[in-house]
Amino acid sequence: AVVSTQSTGTAPRDPAFYRWHKIIDNLFEEHRYTLAPHPVKDLQFPGVELEHLNVKLEPQDYHKKRVDKPLDTKNHIYTYREMKKYKVYNTNNAQEAIKVKNASMDHIPYSFNLKEKNKNRGDVMVCFRVFLVPETDEHLDNWRTMFIELDKFVESFKGGEPKEIVRSDK
Numbered sequence: 001a002v003v004s005t006q007s008t009g010t011a012p013r014d015p016a017f018y019r020w021h022k023i024i025d026n027l028f029e030e031h032r033y034t035l036a037p038h039p040v041k042d043l044q045f046p047g048v049e050l051e052h053l054n055v056k057l058e059p060q061d062y063h064k065k066r067v068d069k070p071l072d073t074k075n076h077i078y079t080y081r082e083m084k085k086y087k088v089y090n091t092n093n094a095q096e097a098i099k100v101k102n103a104s105m106d107h108i109p110y111s112f113n114l115k116e117k118n119k120n121r122g123d124v125m126v127c128f129r130v131f132l133v134p135e136t137d138e139h140l141d142n143w144r145t146m147f148i149e150l151d152k153f154v155e156s157f158k159g160g161e162p163k164e165i166v167r168s169d170k
Helices: 015-033
Strands: 047-055 079-090 093-107 112-117 124-132 148-157 162-168
Touching: 112 124, 112 148, 148 162
Parallel strands: none
Antiparallel strands: 047 112, 079 093, 112 162, 124 148
């Protein structure tokens, strides 16, 4: 079987795509386990400190009805499954619509803000990566492959100045 990876639009529809993707993911994980951990000094950013990070939910009544537990609006993100209906038009007959139902994942809107301080004399550029991580007491390495990157952005900071950043899922 040939996996249709030439087109990102059609590849997910190919039954072999996800099996092939998992094989590649497993190969990478096997390789990663052969590598030494990063030294702490490679992960530090001297003089740059994160003073705080907060996630805030922005639910509407519509969203509250979709989640089956009380919402904690601080430092939590909630997802839910929703059945959506679509009309799909055939290119051969634009007047006749086909009605389609599809279950999809959605989330309650959120924003996060963080305050960073550059204690260095010069300006710096910082790349931020924000991940959704399962809440668990187990060692995170067991869950690492389930992390989902929510945002990735670069900010510049003037020397000696704090900066507050607000980002949204919108």
